[in-house]
Amino acid sequence: MRGLAGATHPGPALAVTVLAGLLAVTADVGPVRWVLVVGAVFSGQLSIGWSNDLIDLARDRQTGRADKPLAAGTASAKQARVACALAVVACVGLSLACGLVAGLVHLACVAAGWAYNLGLKATPWSWLPYAVAFGGLTVFVGLAGSGQPPWWWPTAAALLGVGAHLLNVLPDLADDAATGVRGLPHRLGRRWIAPVAALVLVTASAVILVGASPAVPVVGTVSGVVLTLAVVVLVAPGRWPFVAAIVIALVDAVLLVLVS
Incomplete structure (x- = not known):
């Protein structure tokens, strides 16, 4: 079992x-x-x-x-x-x-x-x-x-799904390449997966904030956190870009629920 x-x-x-x-x-x-x-x-x-x-x-x-x-x-x-x-x-x-x-x-x-x-x-x-x-x-x-549901629910969730796909495939790139799997992440390559995922997930955050129109402090806090994580994705070494992109995805998921 x-x-x-x-x-x-x-x-x-x-x-x-x-x-x-x-x-x-x-x-x-x-x-x-x-x-x-x-x-x-x-x-x-x-x-x-x-x-x-x-x-x-x-x-x-x-x-x-x-x-x-x-x-x-x-x-x-x-x-x-x-x-x-x-x-x-x-x-x-x-x-x-x-x-x-x-x-x-x-x-x-x-x-x-x-x-x-x-x-x-x-x-x-x-x-x-x-x-x-x-x-x-x-x-x-x-x-x-x-x-x-409001328009921004499916829009933000679709972007969240695409970001999740990019990040989910990253650990399996070598095995997939050995067996002929070449989806979008494989065509982007390991170097570009995290940055593209971050861009998609930042866009999802923006859609949620625009659609839900939460209080100004919430907009400021979330924007600051997400943009800081996006910078980490772009400039940090090692596995930090991957970790930061995952955190952006989690922020989007929590935000989607809390401001709905």
């Missing part, structure tokens, strides 16, 4: 689920609908994680990915296929229980994640599933609650 859980990519899955749950609170989703929204998002993330490791199993074995449970043998492909199928069934049911339109929007988000796993990640369009999934997630939450 531990290996099967590890094959879900638990960190990203939990992060996206928590973000959806927090946004659902701000969207005036009632307790029952909140449970449905969180369950739909979590099951969708489980299906994306398991399908990713199933599809990449041969590649992961080729590159000796001991951190991948299916490749390492701590979970079987058969177990993952059954678990993935159950997650898909749960995701469809829970999504549609949130309302037909809202449910279809969320299923489109999950389909975008699957499209990434099935091949888009190896193309210059690798960023698109992240933009669709993150942006669409906020639309799903809004429709499941009080109605259409």
Whole structure:
């Protein structure tokens, strides 16, 4: 069970689920609908994680990915296929229980994640599933609650998704290159990934601040923190640019929730 859980990519899955749950609170989703929204998002993330490791199993074995449970043998492909199928069934049911339109929007988000796993990640369009999934997630939450979300929710979330994609791929560049995966981050190269991610994430911050129009002290504080981190991305040595870009992403996620 531990290996099967590890094959879900638990960190990203939990992060996206928590973000959806927090946004659902701000969207005036009632307790029952909140449970449905969180369950739909979590099951969708489980299906994306398991399908990713199933599809990449041969590649992961080729590159000796001991951190991948299916490749390492701590979970079987058969177990993952059954678990993935159950997650898909749960995701469809829970999504549609949130309302037909809202449910279809969320299923489109999950389909975008699957499209990434099935091949888009190896193309210059690798960023698109992240933009669709993150942006669409906020639309799903809004429709499941009080109605259409403000324009800046999906815009900022889509930018946050693209930034997350760029940063998420960075540790796997060597393995991906060995197996012929050349998405947008690979074409940018290690030197440019963090700066481009920072630019995207700073833009997301600006969109949130413009759309939400929080108090002036909040605008000043957030702007100062984000711009300082962006400078670190551009000039710092070693892993500091990568760390600073991740912190910008976290600031954007927190800001999206707190000012919504």
